[in-house]
Structures are given as C-alpha cells and as structure tokens.
Amino acid sequence: GAVVSQHPSWVICKSGTSVKIECRSLDFQATTMFWYRQFPKQSLMLMATSNEGSKATYEQGVEKDKFLINHASLTLSTLTVTSAHPEDSSFYICSASGTVGHRLVSYEQYFGPGTRLTVT
Amino acid sequence: AQKVTQAQTEISVVEKEDVTLDCVYETRDTTYYLFWYKQPPSGELVFLIRRNSFDEQNEISGRYSWNFQKSTSSFNFTITASQVVDSAVYFCALSGVDDSWGKLQFGAGTQVVVTP
Numbered sequence: 001g002a003v004v005s006q007h008p009s010w011v012i013c014k015s016g017t018s019v020k021i022e023c024r025s026l027d028f029q030a031t032t033m034f035w036y037r038q039f040p041k042q043s044l045m046l047m048a049t050s051n052e053g054s055k056a057t058y059e060q061g062v063e064k065d066k067f068l069i070n071h072a073s074l075t076l077s078t079l080t081v082t083s084a085h086p087e088d089s090s091f092y093i094c095s096a097s098g099t100v101g102h103r104l105v106s107y108e109q110y111f112g113p114g115t116r117l118t119v120t
Numbered sequence: 121a122q123k124v125t126q127a128q129t130e131i132s133v134v135e136k137e138d139v140t141l142d143c144v145y146e147t148r149d150t151t152y153y154l155f156w157y158k159q160p161p162s163g164e165l166v167f168l169i170r171r172n173s174f175d176e177q178n179e180i181s182g183r184y185s186w187n188f189q190k191s192t193s194s195f196n197f198t199i200t201a202s203q204v205v206d207s208a209v210y211f212c213a214l215s216g217v218d219d220s221w222g223k224l225q226f227g228a229g230t231q232v233v234v235t236p
Binding site (some may be wrong): 023032034036041042044045046049091093094095096108109110113116 | 157162163164165167168170186211217221222223226227228229
C-alpha cells in the first residue's frame, strides 16, 4: 500500500515557539491531506482538510491562525503550530488520499505514523 | 451530523478467548463508509477494514471478523482466539462521500487488553 511519513516523530519545544510538522506521501500523489489531533487516552479529532494548491478547510473550533496548514505540492503538507502552549501538547496524525500512478485511490486513505508534540 | 459510539471503554480477556467490539453509528447519508483501525502503543494507526454502506456482507480475515447490520446501524468487530499482540486500542470510524470523504468521525475507541 501507499506510504505516508511524518517528520519529526516527536518534538519537545518551549512555550511560545512555533513547531512545523511535515507529512509526506512517499509513493503516491496526495491530492487531499487530513490532519488529526489526539489527546492522551482520547480519540482522534479531525482538525483540517487540505487540497493541493488551495487553502485548508478547518473544522469548527480549530484556530486557523494557530494551526497553519500548507499543502504546496502533491507530496507534502505541513502543519505549523504557532506560539505553542502546553495545552497544544498532543499526538498529531496526518492522512492522505490521491492517486498511485494512473490508479485513482481517492477512496483509500493512508495514515502517517504520527508526531508527538510536547510543549514545556 | 455523524456520530460513532463505542460504548466499551476497555475489555480485558485471557489469551485464546474471543472478544467482540461494538460500534454503533449515526448518519443521515445514504452512502457512507465504515472503518476499523487498530492503534498499538506505538501510536501508528493500522487499517483493518473499510466497508461501504451498500455492502452488508459479513467479512472474515484470519482471526478477525466483522458484522455489519444496517438495520441497527452497527458494525461490530470480533477477534477470535485472541493473542497478546492484539492488545491495542481499536477505533471504529465513519466517513461520508464526495465532499465529506476522508473526514473520518472516530469513535472513542476500545482498549483491548489480552493477558497470557
């Protein structure tokens, strides 16, 4: 199956700094990427949807100025947590769907391994 | 609005016992997809199954089986002869199609603990 990577796998930062998380589709063109957030012992919550070349669509309650999403190419989306605070500490997971070669796999969705963010 | 309910927070079993995880969903869509994912302690989601709303056939894959009952809006998952490696959190999820595709609504998850 298609592979999605995330970098970094974990990051610790100080309060007030910004952190960028990368999500890459390694062997397919990701026309759509999704960002999820998971607090400890809780479920995954969709934060935003991004389509290549256009602005991300944020779910209700997600601050777009705090969680900047850029999907500038068919293989890369980034999530930047700006002015991070301890309450932003969470597990961030991206997923992607798109095409593999000429095969449309838009109804397949591939998850990255996640990035654990700790803000001190 | 879509909603997925996994009422079981945690299930503990002894190895070789069967375990069934319940999933009840709500949606106004006539076409939708249901999923099960496994999340081991490492955190990475492992895809188990995707089922569309028009396919009510039950499915078996090795020790895993799924029972989709559209009449009761349920999509239950059974692990037969559980093993310690099955210990994980299992999530049921729901997605619409078209503009809603991929926007997964996850249930709260069920922690499965399998002891030797």
